[in-house]
Amino acid sequence: QGRFVKDADPDLIEDLRERGKLLKAEAYLHAYPHCWRCSSPLIYLARDSWFAATSSLKDEMLANNDRVAWHPPEVGEKRFAEWLRGNVDWALSRERYWGTPLPVWVCDRDASHVRWIGSFAELAEHAGPLPGDFDPHRPYIDVHSWACDCGGTMRRDPAVIDVWFDSGAMPYAQWHYPFEHRAEFEAHFPADFICEGLDQTRGWFYSLMAIGTMLGRGPVYRNVIVNDLVLDAEGQKMSKSRGNAVDPWDAIAEHGADGLRWYFVHHSNPWVPKRFDPEGVRESARRHFDTLANTYRFFALYANAEGWAPGDEDPEPGDRPVLDRWLVSRLATLSAQVTAELEAYQVTRAYRALGDFVDELSNWYVRRSRARFWGSGDAPDARAAFRTLHEALRTVAVLSAPVTPFVSDWLHTALTGRSVHLERFPGAGAEAAGPRDPALEEEMEAARRLVSLGRAAREEVGIRVRQPLRTLRAVVPGGGLREDVLALVRDELNVKEVAFLTSAEGLVTLTARPNYRALGPRFGKATNDAAQALRALPQEALRRFQRGEEVTFPLDGAVHPVRDGELEVLEEAQGALVVKSEQGHTAALDPELDDDLRREGVARELVNRIQRLRRDSGLEITDRIALGVYGPDAVQDAARAWASFLTGETLAVSLDVAAEAGEGWNARRDVDLDGVPAVVALARVEP
Numbered sequence: 001q002g003r004f005v006k007d008a009d010p011d012l013i014e015d016l017r018e019r020g021k022l023l024k025a026e027a028y029l030h031a032y033p034h035c036w037r038c039s040s041p042l043i044y045l046a047r048d049s050w051f052a053a054t055s056s057l058k059d060e061m062l063a064n065n066d067r068v069a070w071h072p073p074e075v076g077e078k079r080f081a082e083w084l085r086g087n088v089d090w091a092l093s094r095e096r097y098w099g100t101p102l103p104v105w106v107c108d109r110d111a112s113h114v115r116w117i118g119s120f121a122e123l124a125e126h127a128g129p130l131p132g133d134f135d136p137h138r139p140y141i142d143v144h145s146w147a148c149d150c151g152g153t154m155r156r157d158p159a160v161i162d163v164w165f166d167s168g169a170m171p172y173a174q175w176h177y178p179f180e181h182r183a184e185f186e187a188h189f190p191a192d193f194i195c196e197g198l199d200q201t202r203g204w205f206y207s208l209m210a211i212g213t214m215l216g217r218g219p220v221y222r223n224v225i226v227n228d229l230v231l232d233a234e235g236q237k238m239s240k241s242r243g244n245a246v247d248p249w250d251a252i253a254e255h256g257a258d259g260l261r262w263y264f265v266h267h268s269n270p271w272v273p274k275r276f277d278p279e280g281v282r283e284s285a286r287r288h289f290d291t292l293a294n295t296y297r298f299f300a301l302y303a304n305a306e307g308w309a310p311g312d313e314d315p316e317p318g319d320r321p322v323l324d325r326w327l328v329s330r331l332a333t334l335s336a337q338v339t340a341e342l343e344a345y346q347v348t349r350a351y352r353a354l355g356d357f358v359d360e361l362s363n364w365y366v367r368r369s370r371a372r373f374w375g376s377g378d379a380p381d382a383r384a385a386f387r388t389l390h391e392a393l394r395t396v397a398v399l400s401a402p403v404t405p406f407v408s409d410w411l412h413t414a415l416t417g418r419s420v421h422l423e424r425f426p427g428a429g430a431e432a433a434g435p436r437d438p439a440l441e442e443e444m445e446a447a448r449r450l451v452s453l454g455r456a457a458r459e460e461v462g463i464r465v466r467q468p469l470r471t472l473r474a475v476v477p478g479g480g481l482r483e484d485v486l487a488l489v490r491d492e493l494n495v496k497e498v499a500f501l502t503s504a505e506g507l508v509t510l511t512a513r514p515n516y517r518a519l520g521p522r523f524g525k526a527t528n529d530a531a532q533a534l535r536a537l538p539q540e541a542l543r544r545f546q547r548g549e550e551v552t553f554p555l556d557g558a559v560h561p562v563r564d565g566e567l568e569v570l571e572e573a574q575g576a577l578v579v580k581s582e583q584g585h586t587a588a589l590d591p592e593l594d595d596d597l598r599r600e601g602v603a604r605e606l607v608n609r610i611q612r613l614r615r616d617s618g619l620e621i622t623d624r625i626a627l628g629v630y631g632p633d634a635v636q637d638a639a640r641a642w643a644s645f646l647t648g649e650t651l652a653v654s655l656d657v658a659a660e661a662g663e664g665w666n667a668r669r670d671v672d673l674d675g676v677p678a679v680v681a682l683a684r685v686e687p
Contacts, residue, residue, distance in 0.1 A: 006041050050102060050159065051089040057213050058087050064209060064219045071345050072271045075226045080201050090210060092162050099160030101141045109152025119179065126154070168207025171220055193223035193345060195270070223345050226271045230264075233277040246276055254278070258404040259285035265403045266355055269348045288355055289407060292396065295362045296411060299389050302373040305622060308386045317435070320384040322484040326444045327365050327388050329437040330357065331395050335426040338399050347403070354399055361392055364448060368488055374621065390415060398423050440485075446476045446585060447489050453580040453587035454493040461578050461591045464674070466608060467601035468494045469593070473577070475501050475586035494604075495589075507579050507588045510542040513568040522563075523555075530555055534567055542569050547584075602635060602673055603642035607649045609671040610680050614650065617667040617682070624685045627652035628668070630661040631678035653685050 016022040033042045054061075061084045070076025093102050105126075107113035117123045124130050127144040135141070138160070145155045166173075171189055175181040190212075196204050205224065212220035231237055232244040239245060251260055255278070263281045266288070268274060303309075317328045334357050341350035365388075372378070372385040397412035401420045412420035454472060458465060472495045480500045481489065489498055501507070514531035523530045533553040537545075545551045546569050551562045571581060579588045593601075606629060614625070627650060629639040639646060639657045647655055661668060661679045668681035 004040075005043055047095065049091045050093040050104065050157070052092050052210070052214065054090045054210050054214070055088050057210075058084060061087065061209055061213045064213055067219050068221060069223045069345070071223065071225045072269070075198065075201070075271070076224065079198075080205060083201055083206065084209075090162075090165075092165060093157070093159035094162055095158075096160050097138060099163060100166055101136065101138055102157055102159040102161050104157050105145070105154040106157050107148040107150060107152040108155055109148065110150050113148050113150060113152070113154070115154060164203055164207040165211070167204050168209075168211040171208070171212075172215075189217070190219055191221045193225060194221045195225035195227055197227050197229070198271075225345055228271055228273045231273055231275050233275055233280075235273075235275055238276075251276070251278075251281075255281045255285060256406075258407045259289070261403050262288055262351070265347050265351050267348075269346075288358060289404075291362045292358050292393075292407070292411070295358070295366055295389075296393055296414065298366060298370075298373075299386070299393060300414070301621070303386055303390075305374060306382065306386070308383065310387060310390060311383075313383065314387040315380055315384045317388075320388060321381060322440070322482075323365060323369055323488070324384050324388040325437060326440050327361070327392055329435070329441050330360070331392055332436045333438075333441065335395060335399065339426050342402070351400075351403060354396065358396060361389075361396070365389070365392070368492065395426070399426055401425070443478065443481050443485050446478060447481055447485050449582065449585045450474055450476065450489055450498075450587050451492045453582060453585060454489075454495075454589055456580045457578040457587060457589040458493075460580075461589075463591055464601075464605075465492075465494050466604035467593070467674075468496065468597050468604070469590060470496050470597065471590045472498045473501055473507060473586075473588040473590075474498055475507075475584075477584045493589075501586075507577060507586060509572045510539050510546075511570040511572060512537050512542060513570055515566050515568065518563070518565045522566075526556065530560070534562065545569060598634075599638040599641050602638035602676070603645055605673045606635075606639065606646060606671075606678070606680065609669070609673075609678075610646070610650045610682065613667055613669050613680055613682060619684060622651075624651050624653050624687065625682045626654045626656075626685055628656040628658075628661055628665060628681035629678065630658050630681070631673075632659070632676065634676055635673065635678045650682075652682075 013022065013025050017025075034040065035042060062081065065076060065081055065084060068076060070080070103117045103123075105115045105117065115126065117126070120130060120134070120136070123144060126146045128146070130144075138158075142156050142158070145153050148154050171191065172178070172185065175185040175188075177185040194204075194208070200206075208220040212218060229237060232246070234244075236242070236244060255263075259281060263284045264270075264274060266284060267280070317325065320328070334353060337353050338350045341347070341353070369385050369389075372381055374382075394412060394415050397408045397415065397420050401408040401412075401423075402425075405421065408420045412418065412423070450472075455465065463469070472489075472493060474489075480486075486498055490496070512535050514534045516527060516531060519527045519530050530553075533555050537551065537553060541551050545562060545567065552559045553562060554560075571579060576590065576592060577588045578591055579586065581587075610627065614623075619625070627647065629635065629646070636657050636659070639655070643655050643657075646652065656662075661681050664683065665681035666683040668679060671678050671680055
């Protein structure tokens, strides 16, 4: 007595031996349960218990489970369903002091006399009136007893109920159903969704399902989101004993609550284990929130400068330029997509789509529309741009609100003066923005893909985008683009002309590269012959292979299909062209330069350097300047040929061009224009 049970094992064995009761004693290695807190070994004891006969409801529970949408499905179809198929009776009672008392009274004379009590009123019927300060917990509940018909006394069994029964009773207990609030209960039952960790398969998920089935209520929940664990940056389970646990409050203080939410939702589905990487959280938050905040600041800066506010004079969506109509359509598409994904409990897909849209908004719409927001001289066009960007930002705030409530509220309040959490979802702005135009969205996607390919071609030959080029030859699945969309491609890639071709046949030569490692297991000693046959495939066959169509080749009197992984098709540009292709889109750039193109390129570089000097000099965006450009003949020729462009882009009221800079400038700077030295100078001009 007084010793830890495992420490007493040797003495117990010896005692059994001395009394002749020992059958066998040996040591062998086997799995053994240990306390997860202190790691001490546990012991098994057989105890009497009260059971719910849930094994008799196996078929009903499986049928109810089939009506639940699990996320991911395999947890419900396999793990939970297997648990239900192997279901045994539920041990309800526990030998503890604190907890919900087991409401069963048993005769102390004849244990077969049992009474389950279902309410305080029923208890009062048997045990007499309950006091006004009646407490239904131990020890107060245990003083209430009554005489049994057999002459004994009905006393409450001292057990308490398994706490998982309490958790499974939540849908009814929260309304005090069935004693009160029946209408409220029916309006909220079953739950649209619940979410908990995978370990709740045998816990909350089961207790809810079991009690609902026992009551004949069917499924208690329509959807289940199964959360997995948050691991450390190395993929290890967090534990205080390992020293790798992260205090959530410390993480919130460092990254912000919305930063953490966005990282967890955007990074991967809730049912996938997540590594908590502080650098990953910072990068995810920076990429999304900084882009969104910078887009709003751009809007606010120019809206305040122009005195714009939403009004009836703003053009209707259908009357706006093509970029606005595209963005309006994208907003409608995005709102429908996010709403549909959330209704399907695919939160990661929903907010990845939103994140992609914010990137499109900043890096395509705003960048392509920047000149429209100030000083364009076209008031209806400027109002269209402001209204479209305002609608986009407001809709993003509404769509983001469920996962980034603080940032979304800041943004929406800044735009409208109202809290985002009082708006309808997906928001009146998304509904009023205008109709969808799927064809325009497809064309703009093709345009953006061409731009991406064209930039890659420029990078390959080392020609900056500010240097204009003469021609881009393009192939797109639809065959071409409408003129206003095509103008965006020309301007973005800084090319004078875009010529569309029906195919890339005249742009590239295709070459077959066999994969010997993939061919070897299939052809053995004939692998080299198979490789030679693949190299001999005609151009048309290689193009069909690129398109994913079936291609065959002859070998040893038989015809063999080319399988995935056995062949790589390489493209080699013809002539001086630089060709880039992706998913049926091809961009072929002609990198040749003439004198006119070089002068325009120098002018565009000058604008870039002057704008930097304006910014570094502390000038406001509305300040007018006197401008000076100085340098060798190539710089002077470009400045004079493109004088109107230079002054218009930099808000210059005058332009001085010479070999050497004079005095009297507020700011001047030596600049390098792709190896050509020059000087730019400016002075602020009073209005």
